[in-house]
Amino acid sequence: MGKVYLIGAGPGAADLITVRGARLLGMADVVLHDALVEPEMLEYAPHARKIAVGKRCGRRSTAQQFINKQIVDAARAHSCVVRLKGGDPMLFGRADEEMRALEEAGIEYEVVPGITAALAAASAVKRSLTLRGVARSVALATRSRAADTQEIREQVNADSLVFYMGRDSAPEIAQQLIDAGRPAATPVAIVEACSTPRERTLTLTLEALAMGEAQQWLDPQQPSLLMIGEAFAERVPAGKPEQAQVGDAPRAGMRHAA
């Protein structure tokens, strides 16, 4: 029986995987990877058989149970099996199902964390998710179309909010946050295809997001992340009055960066 490593590939760029993750890929006999993982990442595993499994935005994904079976079968035939997942395995990664399947099959495994998109996106836009005197907490969430304002208000709250997979419901998310009391002028930063050559960023206000102003800009083929909160405002140079922050560019309108 082999050992399985559930490894977080990080946000996309091949060099944003951990040193440990890259080393284990080099030792792997088999790599079962998400379709979202960038091809360059697989070059760390020159000797391994690569099997694409799992999710891709807007395309049909391999059923989780079949993925679990593939991992268990691979561990019965090979000594080093890597399950490579986009982002971090423990955050919106369905790792629980895979860990459970491995435990039930009596297969040894280890989890290697990865850079989750929220961290990479904050680096990309050069805004700290937490900010002294402004943001002391961060919530990471996904959003189903069915969820209502009540849920947004009562179930998810923090100074900075990051929504994964929120592209299609972005206007609803924004409107519900306004209804729940967030100021319409709250800054929003959107990062698409974070850390890949296709990375793009957009800053706008919560109100503009609610009015659907980001929807045409967003590419349905790419993963995107919504970051909402005062922490995502433009930095005001020292010396400028505090008041200047309120009428700042990204809150008043919309800016693009390639």
Place this chain on the structure above:
Amino acid sequence: MGKVYLIGAGPGAADLITVRGARLLGMADVVLHDALVEPEMLEYAPHARKIAVGKRCGRRSTAQQFINKQIVDAARAHSCVVRLKGGDPMLFGRADEEMRALEEAGIEYEVVPGITAALAAASAVKRSLTLRGVARSVALATRSRAADTQEIREQVNADSLVFYMGRDSAPEIAQQLIDAGRPAATPVAIVEACSTPRERTLTLTLEALAMGEAQQWLDPQQPSLLMIGEAFAERVPAGKPEQAQVGDAPRAGMRHAA
């Protein structure tokens, strides 16, 4: 004028830095690192001058303004300067102050994300922060002694809660969460010195945490992370009735793991 890289060192283990971070350390002329960064991490930078700055639990830390000045001065004298920060720079890392200082000095910089402790701790205890049907959102927060129940209830809410630097106020945090409506039996996992040779984990209930049962176990010299929510319960093997989850071991008492 040189370029500055604000790099997340990750939770502790030298091989949990990103490949990009390790490569940039190898190119660095100067590395200004947090005292919390493990010594092995600095071996990636054999040629660099190493300067310890910043925080260490329970010890006096270099004032942030002096750190900013050291970074700017280093960039004026060297072409490649690394500011190495524990965890991720954008989460409880005071990156904003440093980015602002660099922008005001007109110095080019880049941010390289790091594995934040919450992700590494979830890997360590093999519990996913999000869990289908159980936990759809995660809040990352710190806790000051001054904050009250009102703040816990209204400012920080999600299915899974992770508190950084919450050691000393752990009983208060737990009691306030119970007062705010979280069940007393909610599972809690504490991970200390995550990913280092000193790593230890403890699981208990929110009620036991409120009663101070973790305080003697906790080492004031080590960083620790509190993870609170149903996602941190023991996994119930398939076939067992759902009900079994409620009376599960980690909720009833306290368990240690070395």
